[in-house]
Amino acid sequence: MPLIKRNIDPRHLCQGAVPDGIGNELECVTNNSLSAIIRQLSCLSKHAENVFGELFNEANTFYSRANSLQDRIDRLAVKVTQLDSSVEEVSLQDINMRKAYRGAAVQDQEVLSKGSTPSSVAEMYEGCDRPPPLGALTAYREDSTDAMKFYSDPSYFFDLWKEKMLQDTEDKRKERRRQRVTAFRALTCSRSRIPQHRCQLQESNLCCSRAPHCRQIKRFCMSGCTLQVRVVLFRS
Template sequence: MPFVQRQVYPVHLAGREIPENVENPLECVSNQTLCDAMRQLASLLKHADTMFSDLELNCGKISTRTQKLKDRLTILDENVEKYNPKKEKIPAGDLVEFSRLKNHYKREYVETKNLFQPNSRPISVHIMYQHARNTTTQVEGREEVSYVCVPIFSSSSSKQKFKNFEVETQQSDLYAEISKF
């Protein structure tokens, strides 16, 4: 199932009841439909704006990464130009001598961490998380209750208190709309 990031509102253009005191019901329906179509266009425009702002942010990140690669290639090009193979001493020997070497070439790879942070989310997903933060579940005979399931791993301290839950544990407002399909 595709991940719905944006939904255009209102979903239905003409499905409302017509008030009884209306003289011309056809004109009323056409006005309601026109108003809802304009609301849909406004919603679509808002989503287009967020999509282009996300695109701008991604292009900026790609530009920064490209500049870093260009700088690195310039440095490597300079090192290759400085290299003189005639001055470099090539060790002659066999595997026994090679195994006695203590300083072998070693490359350090930096591990990228914290890739999926709240600040790296697209704007549309951030808005969905804000909507999910405000959802509650209605239980018959009780007041509104929020249900949250938090895993506690064995390595964590038993005295640790969970005050700020991440909104991934909550159901989105769009769930009712998505479940209709």
């Protein structure tokens, strides 16, 4: 459904009825048509002034943002040219003591709020019929729901989007939990496939030369890992 921002009034210039008692009807219709055309030109000039005003405001905003961006680029270029890669500004010991970078750029928010509505749309909105006073029936409802929301609810689409975002977040959390459980089960199954007698045999062969480490080797065998890696650790 298209949204008409500006209407040119009056319309249907020559469809009006001729009043009674007019001697020259053609002259009357001609005068009425010419006066309606003049009113249309006046309305058109008003809309033209509004259009150029909006273009001026948008161009001014774009110019301000471009100047701000150019200033940031110039400051960054100066810092880059003065940067010396051979000098260590922050040591590895102090890098964790510094605060994380936080940009000072301000992002546009509430771009579709009532305050950002164009003047032409706001004028059409003010000219619309007011909704019926259904809010007076809220006191008689048992669920304390605003009765006006059954007729018009401006926050409906926001609430719908919020529920969708919350549901997506919950689904992702459940998916991550399911993946962790699946990985844990796969790891448990892979550990349970190693024969127990093999671990005991390797444990008895190593205990004769490294008696102090028998308890650690046994714990390592019961964990399901290979003993070759553990022996390398002993030798290192």
